[in-house]
Amino acid sequence: MKGNEMRSKGPELLVDLALHTAAALVELAGVEGARAEQLGREVADRMAGHWGGQNIYFPMGLSYKLSQRDRSIYDKFNGTNQSDLAREFGVSLQWVYKIIKAVRAEEMARRQGGLFENEEDED
Template identity: 65%
Template sequence: MTEFRSKGPELLTDLTEHIAVALVELVSMEADAARHVAQEVSDRMAAHWGGQNLYFPMGLSVKLSRRDRQIYDEFNGTNHSELARKYAVSLQWIYKIVKAVRKDEIARRQVDMFASLTDD
């Protein structure tokens, strides 16, 4: 029979390493300082969420929405095919993205318009 072992310590160690590397790469922090900050962040996360089962989403919806927004921003009314090739999606998918982002933009503007009326 295999013994159950928690992956918790491995997760915290891995988290610490990833944070330290990111600090060195992204903000040019000195390695020892980055390791210290990373350990502090990991300790705080463990204190705050320790003992809970956590699920880390892969963030695909955020990445896709960024991509969709970029497609919409690059759309000029006639470049559907060009965008489909550039982003490796179907022509129908480009139409769907443009329609969805446009609908979202209209809804956002309408909410803003009504919000300004209630502020007066």
């Protein structure tokens, strides 16, 4: 079933989800086109079954993106290997510094958030 045929048979959001899922499966997992389309439709059907009828907000996913490549950079950072990480991940040295600073800030906020969670309960 081609993308145009699929588009006419379902709500636009679900069709778009199915098409993007199929494209990701082909590009990232090497799944054959027809099988990827079938799996994309299955994912869209499951999301419709799980979240159908609800208004769903999709955040931009900045912290999610951070938690993938950027988290890998941060995890491999040893305090002196910024240049090596820039080469390994194909980013600028300045970008490595920004990533390390951002992940540190996120870690600090996460840890400090936990320090004050029960403070209101004590009053």
